[in-house]
Amino acid sequence: MTMTHTLTPTADLATDIDDVARLLTPDGERIADPELDRWVADVDAITLRGLYRDMVLLRRIDTEGVALQRQGQLGLWPPCQGQEATQIGTARALRADDFAFPSYRETGVVYARGGKPSDFVLAWRGEEHSTYNPYDINTATQQIIIGAQALHAVGYAMGVQRDGTDQVSVAYFGDGASSQGDVNEAMVFAASFGAPVVFVCTNNQWAISEPVSVQAKFPIAGRAPGFGIPSMRVDGNDVLACFAAMRWALDMARRGEGPAFIEAVTYRMGPHTTSDDPTRYRDKEEVEKWRRRDPITRLEALLRARGEFDEAFIGTVEDDADALAAGVREAAMTATTRAPLTVLDNVYAEPHSGIDEQREWFGAYLDGFAPAPEEV
Amino acid sequence: MAQLTMAKAINEGLRRAMADDPKVLVMGEDIGKLGGVFRITDGLLGEFGAQRVVDTPLAEAGIMGTAVGLAFRGYRPVVEIQFDGFVYPAFDQIVCQVAKLRYRTRGNVTMPITIRIPWAGGVGAAEHHSESPEAYFVHTSGLRVVAVSNPQDAYVMLRQAIASNDPVVFFEPKRLYHSKGEVDLDVQLADAPPMGLARVAREGSDVTLLTYGSQVGTALDAATAAEDDGVSIEVIDLRSISPVDYRTVTASVRKTGRVVVTHEAAREAGVGAELIASVTERCFNYLEAAPQRVTGHDIPYPPAKLEKHHLPDLDRILDAVDRVMDRPNSLSGVRD
Ligand SMILES: Cc1ncc(C[n+]2csc(CCOP(=O)(O)OP(=O)(O)O)c2C)c(N)n1
Numbered sequence: 001m002t003m004t005h006t007l008t009p010t011a012d013l014a015t016d017i018d019d020v021a022r023l024l025t026p027d028g029e030r031i032a033d034p035e036l037d038r039w040v041a042d043v044d045a046i047t048l049r050g051l052y053r054d055m056v057l058l059r060r061i062d063t064e065g066v067a068l069q070r071q072g073q074l075g076l077w078p079p080c081q082g083q084e085a086t087q088i089g090t091a092r093a094l095r096a097d098d099f100a101f102p103s104y105r106e107t108g109v110v111y112a113r114g115g116k117p118s119d120f121v122l123a124w125r126g127e128e129h130s131t132y133n134p135y136d137i138n139t140a141t142q143q144i145i146i147g148a149q150a151l152h153a154v155g156y157a158m159g160v161q162r163d164g165t166d167q168v169s170v171a172y173f174g175d176g177a178s179s180q181g182d183v184n185e186a187m188v189f190a191a192s193f194g195a196p197v198v199f200v201c202t203n204n205q206w207a208i209s210e211p212v213s214v215q216a217k218f219p220i221a222g223r224a225p226g227f228g229i230p231s232m233r234v235d236g237n238d239v240l241a242c243f244a245a246m247r248w249a250l251d252m253a254r255r256g257e258g259p260a261f262i263e264a265v266t267y268r269m270g271p272h273t274t275s276d277d278p279t280r281y282r283d284k285e286e287v288e289k290w291r292r293r294d295p296i297t298r299l300e301a302l303l304r305a306r307g308e309f310d311e312a313f314i315g316t317v318e319d320d321a322d323a324l325a326a327g328v329r330e331a332a333m334t335a336t337t338r339a340p341l342t343v344l345d346n347v348y349a350e351p352h353s354g355i356d357e358q359r360e361w362f363g364a365y366l367d368g369f370a371p372a373p374e375e376v
Numbered sequence: 377m378a379q380l381t382m383a384k385a386i387n388e389g390l391r392r393a394m395a396d397d398p399k400v401l402v403m404g405e406d407i408g409k410l411g412g413v414f415r416i417t418d419g420l421l422g423e424f425g426a427q428r429v430v431d432t433p434l435a436e437a438g439i440m441g442t443a444v445g446l447a448f449r450g451y452r453p454v455v456e457i458q459f460d461g462f463v464y465p466a467f468d469q470i471v472c473q474v475a476k477l478r479y480r481t482r483g484n485v486t487m488p489i490t491i492r493i494p495w496a497g498g499v500g501a502a503e504h505h506s507e508s509p510e511a512y513f514v515h516t517s518g519l520r521v522v523a524v525s526n527p528q529d530a531y532v533m534l535r536q537a538i539a540s541n542d543p544v545v546f547f548e549p550k551r552l553y554h555s556k557g558e559v560d561l562d563v564q565l566a567d568a569p570p571m572g573l574a575r576v577a578r579e580g581s582d583v584t585l586l587t588y589g590s591q592v593g594t595a596l597d598a599a600t601a602a603e604d605d606g607v608s609i610e611v612i613d614l615r616s617i618s619p620v621d622y623r624t625v626t627a628s629v630r631k632t633g634r635v636v637v638t639h640e641a642a643r644e645a646g647v648g649a650e651l652i653a654s655v656t657e658r659c660f661n662y663l664e665a666a667p668q669r670v671t672g673h674d675i676p677y678p679p680a681k682l683e684k685h686h687l688p689d690l691d692r693i694l695d696a697v698d699r700v701m702d703r704p705n706s707l708s709g710v711r712d
Contacts (some may be wrong), residue, residue, distance in 0.1 A: 099448075129480035140448065141480050145472050151438060152473070155445020163429050169445070181465070185438030192433055265659075304447070346483040347517050349541035353572065354619035355517075 176207025
């Protein structure tokens, strides 16, 4: 490699949202991309319809989550509307035995990995930190500490290397997380050890109220090559491009070529969480501009143009979405809270005298509230 | 029985643990060819190869976070933090991830990670190389925290820590690395006392002196000196500071009625505060005097030339013994 002593980033600014690889225009027209095309050569109407269905179902989970929070059934909800293509496109490219490390907003990743209706809501209701067993769906508990999971994904990939399999692990994180030490350390470790890990940075333009320009001047995907990691900046509202980019990255990792980095340029249409007020920091025009790039209508346009979008199809998708939403609602409404004493469970794998004593004390204390035995 | 330094005992402990279980791997800065800055991992690279003796990039959060991922995948990482004062960049991964993952996943994900930390002062080291951060970890549920005081314990407890399905913060007093002692290398782990048990290092009847790790030797010296003064001190080496073996502690306090705690770490909200609160709750009616603490000052660790004024020594311990014995002492008449 030749290297000049003065390196100046020459690409456009991090805020340029159109400097991306894409396969579908915002109007849903299929266009060619020399790098991505070969990764979707086999994608047929069934696959496209499947991706469409997934995105619609994900949006319905999200809408239901917001509604449940507004109705007081959930403590909080982190909406992902607008990010369906990034989450579904990348997660659907994974194999079942790959392992994903998502953040709190990656509802679609948990969905694509096989999460049950209760898995989307019970944590936000405050019943559990994690409803699913990570090993059942090869997906880690959703992470709230920004960026921490990037290192876990790399460590997991280092384990894969030692086991000699061709599995891949995936770290999902946001544009804000790209500023964290953990994410940068993760890239150092991944590159140094050639770990089979894919970094998926969802650049949804905002980290709560901080625009991406506070995290980065140069496009975030441009950082990875500096760590020795090939990267791609794709249109995160183009499900086909996300699917293709992920296949590109996975293929490299599976073949032992080491890590890859994808920056998916997208937009969070809703608030950061249901506690947030985005009108304080971003204007309507920006939101409206992104509404015209909606990932679901974009794929719908392609399907329509190809005559693959008929009443029967949309009918079954809507029915499935209704059923899933009803399942999510039911899971929230019928949730039962664990018994008080279980609050002390699973702190340690092995007996721990401190916890054992507290359990004994708390158990006796709780017993004090038990109704007195009836006199006979 | 072999006469080994603590450094060599730990090295042997690592070697046996790695030989016994192919899922055990060690990782850290400079631990490969160099064998670690204290040579604790000496020879392991040659024996087990680079896949199991991992020289990492210089990034503590990175080391700890990738260890979490390896544990997710079924490995048992033994992480070396180069010096006590360098564990702080890894603190978030330790307290938010390592300690909590089991709880967060309702027991589905275990974190059998051992975090070895060359620890505490008394060796004339540079800034950030002599710290006693144990209270931060003791305060964090989900971690076990142990401190060793002799080569035999170092060898056995390290292997127990690695075999444990819980994360263990393992403190190695660097001032004892070169002290020698008898080590039974063939001891069966099942027959050895569990690492959670305290050890009565010296029996006595007047005062219970609670300590751990680097201070055990000083405490024993103090007990010997006190004997000349007619005071009988029982020294308890806690070995585990989370959880504490209160059965052993309270049995001793009920016998002596007097408690002194000593550790190198600063006093404020330290392990000594917790020990005294817990002992008072359990043994209030047995106490003949207010329990006393002998600790480092509440200051950043001082420059090497001054550390002797910071570290509790034999005389400071004896002064506290005088306080619990109600004999003339440095605080006579000066406290409200
Ligand atoms: C270490 C840490 N610092 C701060 C927070 C509070 N916080 C939660 S989400 C968030 C913004 C994250 O932005 P980004 O990484 O872009 O992800 P996004 O929410 O946009 O999906 C912040 C600051 C946190 N959860 N963890």
